[in-house]
Amino acid sequence: MTDMAFAPLSRSTRKPGLFDAEPLFAATGLLIGLSLAPTLAAMALDHRQFLGENVWLKPIKFQIALTLYLLTLAYFARWLPTGMTARRSYRLYSGVVIFAIVAELAWVSGAAMYGVASHFNVTTPVMQGIYGLMGLFAVLLTSATLVHGIAIWRNPRTGLAPALHLSIALALVLTFILTLMVAGTMASLPGHLVGTPLTGATVPIIGWSREVGDMRAPHFFATHMMHALPVAGLLAVALLPQRLASLAVWAFAILLTAFITASFAGALAGLPLIPQF
């Protein structure tokens, strides 16, 4: 039954849609996006705060981020080698990734519902255990970028311009490496802030501290590598001759990695990304 429901469509005459290559990721992404309706409504009704923000802001951020993450992967999945997503081993793997994503969201939302910390919560052995398990799940869900990145990299028949092909594959691989570096370090700290804020000044909407180091900033940049570098690849292909285009993608990738590493080092040193003036 599931085999039939999620079998990739092999009609090559039609333009590939979001649901064709990785329907499980696309469907889950869509459903998580739709689940924003009740949580946004809950935020409007609920006045409880956690660390100075509405309790529902964090689940909402996670919902937006994971929707974008899954839909991006589902979009890029059309350039995976033909037949890869139909393989039993891959289906098992992608099922585990989706399970990890849903578990992560359920945990963050449940914690919001009860007004307790979902991350960095080591108050009881049970909470400590769950926090450790969530770390494992986070690595699992992020690993999809590495798996897809390598598979797209090694696929000679994507039909993409070389520079664009490179930018997508490289972006996915770097997203995994950099996110793991930043988020892994963040998890080993007592909280996402490095330093003690006095006034509580933050960047609007995103909520990063403007007084002390905030590890969520480099995490944001590291994970959005999967969007930034392909956009650069698209521009390079449009504006530059072929050989220069690939070179430009490499150069931009190095530049972005340097920027992310710098913002990472800055946050670790207790410096805000956008200081107060």
Next chain:
Amino acid sequence: MQSDTLFQLSGPLAMLGWLALAASPLAPRLTQLAASLVIPVILSLGYTALILANWSGAEGGFSSLPDVMLLFTNPAVALAGWLHYLAFDLFVGAWEVRTARSASIPHLLVLPCLALTFLFGPIGLLAFLGLRLVHGRFATQTTKGAA
């Protein structure tokens, strides 16, 4: 938003669905869209948001009658319970209209069942199930007699 405001909004919304069901022979598809999808979805979203926001702060539970009664002393949870009634009753009403239509039960006979479902949910459901049972028998007998 205050619970009172939500309560005052939810009544007319459900009423709209019921009026549409009463007049459903005029526009069967539109009625079904409103009464079995759009309005129940809006009410269900309201319910979900209320439960997400207030469940952890409410006393009581489902395990005993005093627990359930204690649960409904929380205004937000009581409102959620009310939205639950409104959403599910309307959904059942839409099902009755749909079922009656496919079984060729005259709408005039369904109207009293709708009124009962609107006011006392389960009583209306029982009435409609009874109507369907009886109507089916009559139809079979008539067909046999004609053949």
